[in-house]
Amino acid sequence: MTEFPFLKAELSKLVYRSPERIPKTRLFAPATYLVSRKELAEFQLKRNLDTGASLILEKVEIMKAYDDKIDLVTVNGSYQCDFVIGADRVNSVVRKTFIGKIPKENLGITFGYLIKDVQVENNYIKFQDSDGYIWFFNGDSYINAGIGKSISSQNNQNLRKQLDQYLESEFPDLNIISKWSGVLPRVRNLIFLKLPTCGNNWILVGDTAKHVNPILGAGIYCL
Secondary structure (H helix, E strand, O other), X not given: OOOOOOEEEEEEEEEEEOOOOOEEEEEEEEEEEEEOHHHHHHHHHHHHXXXXXXXXXXXXXXXXXXXXXXEEEEOOEEEEEOOEEEOOOOOOHHHHHHOOOOOHHHEEEEXXXXXXXXXXXXXXXXXXXXXXXXXXXXXXXXXXXXXXXXXXOOOHHHHHHHHHHHHHHHOOOOOEEEEEEEEEEOOOOHHHHHOOOEXXXXXXXXXXXXXXXXXXXOEOOOO
């Protein structure tokens, strides 16, 4: 764990709850881990810089792909490369350039909190009556609590309110240390899964390539 600081907690068991609160337990053998996206990104960046990579703090606005090269256009100019890896999340410029953006029907929206000085007995995911789910995962002296559903669903403007109401019923006194929202892949059209994720001079990874659990939008557990 100390060698990989982005690993925040071991996950050996996960409880799924139906809308009627009926539980179903899933065991992980070997155990997997909860990961801090921020610290994982910082860890990967440092590793790359240590091996001689260069960091250019500019946003790619446009990509122009040719048979033998790729131009990355920023506000300050352009850069030419032979190969590009798209890890720029769901609104990927790389994905849009080569195969098109992710359709709205295959996207999900999430809201969440980090809540200090509280733990849950079991890490669990509770499915809602309609499309959507709430999750609670133990971290190091905090819990990660959030809610997600398809971005095209009705009434997703009330997502944070739904999470707040559920939290108030489970935890009367909350010490929220941070909050966030985000968009992630949540596949609904199976044809979308058949789209390519690589070519002669490009490859998509992570959220950009829809490499997530198709039901929850979470990272896929691999043996």
